[in-house]
Every structure is written in structure tokens, then in C-alpha cells.
Amino acid sequence: MNAAAPNPGRAAARVAVVGLCAGWLAGCGPRATPPATPPGAERIVSLAPNLTEIVCAVGAADLLVGRSSACDYPPDIVARVPVAGDFGRPATERLLALRPTLVLAADLEDKSLPEGLRRAGIRFDVVNCRTLDDIPRAIREVGRLCGRGAEAEALAVRIERGIAERRAAADATARPVVYAELWHDPILTVGAGSFISEMIGLAGGRNLGDTVAREYFEASPEWVLAAAPDIILGLGMDGAADFEARLRARPGFAALRAVRERRIVTGIPPDLLLRPGPRVLEATDELKRRLAAAVERAAP
Amino acid sequence: MNRRIRGWFFAVLALAGLALCLAIGPGGFGWPDWGSPVGIARRERVAAGFVVGAGLATAGVLMQALLRNPLADPYVLGVSSGAALGAAAAIVLGAAGFAALPGSAFAGGALTLLLVYTVAAPRGRAPSLYAILLSGVIVSSVFGALLMMLISLAPAAGLRGITWWMLGSLQVPSAGLLRAAAVLVAAGWAAAFAFAPEWNALTLGADTAHNVGVRARAAVAGGLALATLTASAAVALAGLIGFVGLVVPHGARALVGADHRRLLPAAALGGGLLLTACDTLARSVHPSAEIPVGIVTALLGGPFFLYLLRRRKGWSA
Numbered sequence: 001m002n003a004a005a006p007n008p009g010r011a012a013a014r015v016a017v018v019g020l021c022a023g024w025l026a027g028c029g030p031r032a033t034p035p036a037t038p039p040g041a042e043r044i045v046s047l048a049p050n051l052t053e054i055v056c057a058v059g060a061a062d063l064l065v066g067r068s069s070a071c072d073y074p075p076d077i078v079a080r081v082p083v084a085g086d087f088g089r090p091a092t093e094r095l096l097a098l099r100p101t102l103v104l105a106a107d108l109e110d111k112s113l114p115e116g117l118r119r120a121g122i123r124f125d126v127v128n129c130r131t132l133d134d135i136p137r138a139i140r141e142v143g144r145l146c147g148r149g150a151e152a153e154a155l156a157v158r159i160e161r162g163i164a165e166r167r168a169a170a171d172a173t174a175r176p177v178v179y180a181e182l183w184h185d186p187i188l189t190v191g192a193g194s195f196i197s198e199m200i201g202l203a204g205g206r207n208l209g210d211t212v213a214r215e216y217f218e219a220s221p222e223w224v225l226a227a228a229p230d231i232i233l234g235l236g237m238d239g240a241a242d243f244e245a246r247l248r249a250r251p252g253f254a255a256l257r258a259v260r261e262r263r264i265v266t267g268i269p270p271d272l273l274l275r276p277g278p279r280v281l282e283a284t285d286e287l288k289r290r291l292a293a294a295v296e297r298a299a300p
Numbered sequence: 301m302n303r304r305i306r307g308w309f310f311a312v313l314a315l316a317g318l319a320l321c322l323a324i325g326p327g328g329f330g331w332p333d334w335g336s337p338v339g340i341a342r343r344e345r346v347a348a349g350f351v352v353g354a355g356l357a358t359a360g361v362l363m364q365a366l367l368r369n370p371l372a373d374p375y376v377l378g379v380s381s382g383a384a385l386g387a388a389a390a391i392v393l394g395a396a397g398f399a400a401l402p403g404s405a406f407a408g409g410a411l412t413l414l415l416v417y418t419v420a421a422p423r424g425r426a427p428s429l430y431a432i433l434l435s436g437v438i439v440s441s442v443f444g445a446l447l448m449m450l451i452s453l454a455p456a457a458g459l460r461g462i463t464w465w466m467l468g469s470l471q472v473p474s475a476g477l478l479r480a481a482a483v484l485v486a487a488g489w490a491a492a493f494a495f496a497p498e499w500n501a502l503t504l505g506a507d508t509a510h511n512v513g514v515r516a517r518a519a520v521a522g523g524l525a526l527a528t529l530t531a532s533a534a535v536a537l538a539g540l541i542g543f544v545g546l547v548v549p550h551g552a553r554a555l556v557g558a559d560h561r562r563l564l565p566a567a568a569l570g571g572g573l574l575l576t577a578c579d580t581l582a583r584s585v586h587p588s589a590e591i592p593v594g595i596v597t598a599l600l601g602g603p604f605f606l607y608l609l610r611r612r613k614g615w616s617a
Contacts, residue, residue, distance in 0.1 A: 183460060183461070184473075185401075185461055185464065185465075185469075185471065185473060186460075186464045186469055186471055186590065187471065188460070209588075211588065212588050212589065217588070217589050218464075218589055218590055219588060219589060219590070220326050220583055220586070220587075220588055220589060220590045221341055221345075221471055222325050222326050222327070222338055222341050222342060222345075222583065223326050223327070223587060223588040223589075225336075225337035225338045225341050226325075226326075226327050226337075226338050228337070246473070246474075249473060249474035249475065249476070250341075250471075250472070250473060250474065251340050251341045251344035251345065251472055251474075251475055251478075252336075252337040252338065252339075252340035252341030252342075252344070253337065253341075255335070255336065255337040255340055256337050
């Protein structure tokens with residue numbers, strides 16, 4: 001990508017190209033009446049994997065001109081979208097060179113970035129997803145920003161209904177205690193108020209970390225051992241294929257009943273499980289299936 | 301009180317302190333069942349604290365004697381920055397297996413001393429102490445820059461690992477690793493103890509040491525190697541834990557005197573006890589979460605060092 005030098009000729013050409021593309025889209029799009037793209041959303045850069053998924057799920061993938069290096073889904077779309085930096089840590093020049101009109105982010109390392117972008121006339125929006133109920137809200141917000149309100153509404157309603165159904169169906173009694181490990185060194189687990197804790201609840205378990213009112217926290221190993229969880233869930237953020245071996249090597253863990261009886265759940269793709277995005281219902285159902293299978297193993 | 305009696309008194313006190321640490325945990329006070337998960341975890345944790353603390357204190361004693369500098373600690377010659385660089389490289393490159401990080405940290409620490417010593421030595425002659433110190437400081441800062449570069453390149457998830465590692469933690473990743481570190485520290489300490497008369501002579505200066513029949517150059521090189529061995533083993537197991545290796549040798553010297561035949565046992569015991577006690581605090585103040593032990597050692601070790609400084613009004617190495 002060339003450094004963007006101010007060049008009136010090139011700017012004119014750019015407008016022409018954008019115009020042509022818009023014309024092409026209007027003429028040859030799959031829909032009879034394609035939704036109008038609101039001004040300011042012609043070139044979207046998403047700096048968070050879940051937002052990239054939402055942009056694609058509401059049918060605005062063709063407006064996406066940049067993503068973070070962590071955005072890996074949907075694979076066929078992200079493969080053709082250039083990278084504007086890391087998750088929450090964009091490379092400013094690379095980002096500007098993509099000439100975005102709208103930048104979407106979840107968390108940012110550099111808190112001064114939005115101000116700089118806004119001064120450059122680029123719209124910047126932070127869309128947070130901390131809880132499950134934030135997900136439909138985020139979908140509507142992203143849909144509104146990129147002019148795909150109707151698609152977003154349909155998707156948001158589907159997810160809201162799905163969450164409500166699963167909440168109503170979740171058995172309040174006899175739920176196995178799940179210790180969910182996010183990272184191994186230091187051991188990091190999820191507390192109450194994270195969407196992962198809610199998902200464990202919908203999947204029929206009870207999150208051990210719910211006694212702590214934080215999204216994520218460094219857990220004391222002795223506390224995990226003393227609590228003797230029924231199931232150990234490796235969330236896979238560290239991409240460890242050897243989660244079980246690592247767990248067994250740690251002092252005391254091999255003597256846990258859940259480890260002895262191999263009630264260890266790993267291997268759910270982290271892009272599915274750890275992403276508060278449009279696939280949250282699929283992730284919850286997969287987790288439920290895997291937790292139930294682990295409980296089966298415990299039964300004599 | 302006689303220094304010998306004080307030494308034995310301290311030894312008994314230290315063992316009682318370790319027993320106390322075994323009885324304290326996030327769940328409260330009391331001996332756990334030693335076969336239970338909690339019991340296994342706690343005894344290995346206390347063992348790790350003792351091994352790391354003893355290793356750092358032994359390295360500190362050796363560094364202070366060899367460099368004849370009261371401010372010397374196990375990290376003064378760049379063991380810490382070399383080990384941190386090795387650990388960070390393992391994290392950034394995504395090295396697999398739970399021995400990869402400690403292994404590369406150990407190698408990084410050991411290779412750094414080799415580099416520092418080689419740079420300081422002019423064409424095969426013995427390097428001066430000043431040259432070693434200067435070379436250590438410069439190599440450290442260059443490695444520090446490389447470390448910062450790796451951190452800025454690290455994936456967001458890996459950053460947490462590096463930061464935590466640099467604060468130090470006694471969450472032992474595997475019992476095998478603990479045993480390996482224990483063997484290295486014990487071997488390094490035993491060798492250091494065997495040469496205690498050499499260190500005594502060297503604290504008087506290389507010329508005096510030479511006159512009493514110590515081969516100063518070999519003794520300095522060997523001593524630095526032993527200090528690096530014990531420090532690297534400790535760092536590989538627990539990351540960068542500060543202050544133990546600086547404070548404990550001074551405290552032990554105040555207690556049993558500067559004779560290395562008494563100083564080395566006292567420092568190893570004291571270092572093991574201090575770090576275990578700090579870690580007991582770090583893992584027990586909150587029922588479910590931990591604070592990095594390096595923060596506790598710095599908070600307690602710093603004021604203790606200042607207390608020693610005021611009490612002694614000057615230094616006798």
C-alpha cells in the first residue's frame with residue numbers, strides 16, 4: 001500500500017472508482033433493492049474480530065476495507081480484506097492508508113487514537129460486548145452504522161429469542177461446577193459478568209469463577225483445587241493442543257477428581273467460543289453438547 | 301550472643317517459619333491432607349519458594365563477594381535481562397511444551413554471563429572487576445532494548461505471560477521442572493560452600509587472595525559461573541523476583557558475620573524463608589486470586605534493606 005500523499009488527481013480517481021463500485025453494486029447486487037449505504041460508511045475498518053463477524057453477518061462485508069490481524073472469520077471474506085494492525089492496537093499509518101470512513105473497535109490500547117481519527121474526519125465508534133445481552137445491541141448498532149438495519153434487526157431478534165429460550169430451558173438444579181481456564185501462566189479464569197460465564201450457565205453448567213465480580217482474573221491454583229470442580233474447560237486462548245498434559249503436570253491437578261475421570265473439555269475452536277458475535281448460539285449449543293458428554297463420562 | 305548460637309537459633313526459627321507457611325493458604329489456616337490436591341499443590345509451592353529464594357540468596361552472596369560491591373545482586377551482570385529475553389523469545393515464537401520457556405530463560409541467563417565475561421576480558425587476560433561490572437550493565441541495557449522490541453511485537457495474549465513472568469510467580473508449571481531447578485540450586489550451593497575459604501580470601505582483594513594461595517582468576521570465573529547457575533535456575537522456575545538476592549545476603553551477614561562458611565548456609569535458609577513467607581502472603585491475602593510475589597518482596601525487602609542501612613551506618617562486605 002502506498003503512503004497516502006495528498007494528490008487531487010488521485011482523489012478524483014478514487015471518487016470515480018468508488019462511484020463505479022457503488023454503481024456496480026446497485027446494478028448487479030444479489031438483491032433486487034439493495035440497502036442504501038449511509039454516507040460515511042462506504043469504507044469500514046473493523047478492529048475487533050467479533051465486530052468483523054457482525055459486519056459480515058448483517059450483509060455489509062462488501063464495505064469492509066480493513067480488519068485486525070485477529071479477525072479470522074468468515075475465512076473467505078477476511079482473506080481478501082487487508083490488515084490494519086492488531087486487535088485493539090492498529091498501526092495508525094496502515095489504518096489511514098486504507099482511507100476508512102468508519103472505524104469500529106471494541107477495546108483500544110491507545111486511548112488517544114479516536115480523537116486523532118475524528119480530527120482527520122473519520123467516524124470512530126466503540127462497540128462493546130461484555131455480556132450476552134450486549135450482542136444483539138451491538139448487532140443493531142453496527143447495522144445502523146452501515147445501513148443494514150433490517151438485516152441486523154432480524155439477526156438480533158433471532159439471537160435474543162435464542163438466548164431467552166436457552167435461559168428458560170437451563171436447569172437450575174444439579175448443574176456441574178465448571179472451571180474455565182483462559183490462560184495457563186498465570187492461570188486466568190472468567191468471573192461473573194463475562195459473557196463466557198453466562199454461556200456456561202446456558203450450557204447447563206455453573207462457572208466456578210462466578211464468586212468473583214470481575215470479567216477475568218488471575219486465579220489462585222489452590223483455590224481451584226480446593227473447590228474441586230466437576231468439569232475443567234480449556235477455553236483454548238493459548239492455542240494449546242496439550243492442555244490436558246499441561247494440566248496434569250501442574251502440582252496437585254492430576255489428583256483432582258475431574259482430571260482423574262477425564263472430565264476435561266477442550267478443542268472447541270476459540271474463534272467460536274471466545275467471541276461475543278453472531279455465532280453465539282452455535283457456540284452455546286456446542287458447549288452444552290460437550291459439557292453433557294463430560295458429565296456422561298462421570299456416570300458409572 | 302555468640303554468632304554460632306545465633307546461627308543455630310536462626311535455623312530452628314527458619315524451619316518453624318516454613319512449617320507455618322505450609323499451614324497457611326487462601327482457604328484459611330490448618331494443615332491440609334498431604335495426598336489431596338490442595339496438599340500436593342501447597343507443599344510443592346513452598347518447596348518452590350524455598351528453592352528459588354535459596355538460589356537467589358546464594359547467587360547474591362557470591363556476586364557481592366566476587367565483585368566486592370554491596371549493591372551487587374544476582375541480576376547485576378545481566379542474568380535477569382538475558383533470561384527475560386530468552387523467556388520472551390519463547391513466548392513470541394510460540395515455543396511449545398512447558399519446558400520451553402524455563403529452558404530458554406535458563407539458557408538466556410547463562411549465555412549472557414558468558415558474553416559479559418568475554419566482552420570484559422582483554423584478549424585472554426583476566427578482566428578487571430570494573431570491566432565486568434560495566435560490561436554487565438551495558439549488555440543488560442542492550443538486552444533490555446531487545447526485550448522491549450519483542451514485547452512490542454508480542455501477540456496481545458502473550459503480553460500477559462511476559463508481564464507476569466517479569467513480576468515473578470511461584471505457580472510451578474510442572475513438578476519435574478521444580479525438581480530440575482532444585483537439583484541445580486543444590487549443586488550450585490554445595491559447590492559454593494565447598495569453596496567458602498576462597499570467597500573469604502577474595503573479599504580481601506585479588507592480590508591478598510593470591511598471597512594466601514588462591515588462584516584469583518579461576519576463583520572469580522568459577523564463582524561467577526556458580527552464581528549464574530543458581531540464579532538462572534531460580535529465574536527459570538519463577539521469573540524475575542527482585543530484592544531477595546540483594547537483601548538476604550546483607551541480613552545474613554548481620555546475623556552470622558562475613559565468614560562464608562556460615563554466611564552461605566544462613567543466606568540459603570534466609571532466602572528460602574523470606575521468599576516462602578512473601579509468597580504465602582501473595583497467595584493467601586485474597587481467597588481466589590493471587591498477587592505477583594515480586595511485588596510483595598519489593599514492598600517488604602526495600603524497607604528492610606533501608607533498616608539495615610541505617611542500623612549499620614556503613615558497609616563491611
